[in-house]
Amino acid sequence: MYGDGSAPFHGVFSLKIRGVFTAEQLQQALAKLQAGHCLLNMVIEEDSKGVPWFVLSKRPAPIPVRIEERQGDEHWMQETRREWATLFQVNTHPLLRLVWLRGAEVSDLLLVVHHCAFDGGAVLCMVHELLSLLDAPQKKVAAATALPFTHVQDLVPHNIYYSRGNRAKRLLLGGVAQLAAVAVPVIKRLQRQPEVTGRKDYFITWTIDKDATSALTRRCVTQKITPHAALTTAFLYAFRQVKGAAARNRILCPVDIRRYVREIKKDTLFAFGMGVNLSVSKKSDAGFWQAAQQVQAALTRQTDKLNGYDFLMNFECFHPMLARRAKGKTKEMVNYDMVFSNLGRLDIPKSFTSFEVEAVYPPTVMGPTGNYNTVLTSTFRGQMDFSFTGSTHHFAYEEAVRVKEIAMELLLGQP
Structure with missing residues (x-):
């Protein structure tokens, strides 16, 4: 990052x-x-x-x-x-x-x-x-006098980090990283990805009002799925309609590593890219909510298998590649349609002694290169807010608007 x-x-x-x-x-x-x-x-x-x-x-x-x-x-x-x-x-x-x-x-x-x-x-x-x-x-406020951690060993229990299997895996991954540090730049030069010129970033925002948010939540409970699964399904369907055969049929969903590494507390400032990939079956003729139930099953299956300690240890092995990181000006190829991040119901008080938080605007995030279609959603004061960020070098503004319209129609217009 x-x-x-x-x-x-x-x-x-x-x-x-x-x-x-x-x-x-x-x-x-x-x-x-x-x-x-x-x-x-x-x-x-x-x-x-x-x-x-x-x-x-x-x-x-x-x-x-x-x-x-x-x-x-x-x-x-x-x-x-x-x-x-x-x-x-x-x-x-x-x-x-x-x-x-x-x-x-x-x-x-x-x-x-x-x-x-x-x-x-x-x-x-x-x-x-x-x-x-x-x-x-x-x-x-008590001033912080020491770093909460300085090495990955501070985050992974001793018996896990130094187990025979994990030591062997780190040795193998370290060797792979050394080879990749040499091979990846060569492969990128051979691929000759075009440079991004005239890039224009954009974002669109919208809100589902309280009544619609409440109705969606109730429907998800009835269908025994989470709003996250329903939203992911809606965006997957929308990309398929807009992009046709060019749609990747995959959405990357970040997951909060704090759920899987107890050493990283809720109030610990941290960033680590861990997530799951979700798709819908192209062969199935199931209706929207049946497809959402399948996505929910995949979401549950993947999150249950996540291991935060493994992610931390494995990625730590790839430090040799950092010195050969790309300059960030080429058009990178990725295998997903978008990133979908759901912050959920925000734990932010509405009223304070001297002021009131009247609204939380939809958060946005913009990266340097490649496909950066990203939808962020959060819920505050009972309503769900969205932002869709993108770059014209990969995805036209009009396409983003159409994806949003189709997704919301699928989500809110279903009987």
Whole structure:
């Protein structure tokens, strides 16, 4: 997710707040947040081989804040696009920054993160803490005095990490990684993937109101499936209708590693790419909800088999490839139609002493290269919000709109 550091891979999480606070209060809240998490004091440095590392800064810079006067309810969209294109100063500054769209009674706060450092769970943790600190300036926070972990061995139990089978697997994967570090760049040169030029990123947002969200939830309970399975099925069907035979019939769904590695706590700032791949049977003539039940079965089967410790140990073996990572300017080929990330019902209080969280805008994330069709959804104040991000070099804006329309018609128009 860091690549070679030359291209953004940013997530933006935005809130609409009704209430009044000062710049000083915001800076104080951010300072306390930063003091409580070592990762917010990290910078990225590359070693002599070009491999990037998180390094704890001895004199960390404060979390940057940019203040603009709020221009209306859609101003956050304009600023989101601006933040997508703005690189982090990874060598000198935190991998989190904030944009405050300031209004007399209503403000928007945009938390911008580098995805190599923070996943959705980490962002939600920071949002919750920041709002609590902003609401209670007198609240004291214990400063983090030590990193929660420094090596993968700190996250994997000793008996698992040093078992004979896992040691043999790491030795094998390390050899594979050494070969891949040499072979992959050669293969990419032979494939001669075209460079991406004139790329234009976009996103669309929409909301399912409270009544429709409630009705969807009830229908999923009746069908004995989760909303995640129903949504995934709807998007798979939509891509098939829009792309026809060119559809990959596969959606990548990230999974929160905290569910599988108990050493990574709910309030631990972390990012790690772990997920499942979901498809629908092309041969089946089952109706929508029957297909959704099949997707649910596949989702349950795959998540039950996930092993967070294995993922961490296996990926740690591929460090030799990091020094030969791509420059991020070629059109990468991938084998899925989109990434679908469901943050679920947000654990963010609606009301505080001095302000109210009136809305959580649909989160967005934009990566540097390849197919970056990504749908993020979350539920706040009883309604489900969506964002669809994409890039014109891979997927036309009109196609994204059509996928959204078909998916929602399938999902909400089913008898």
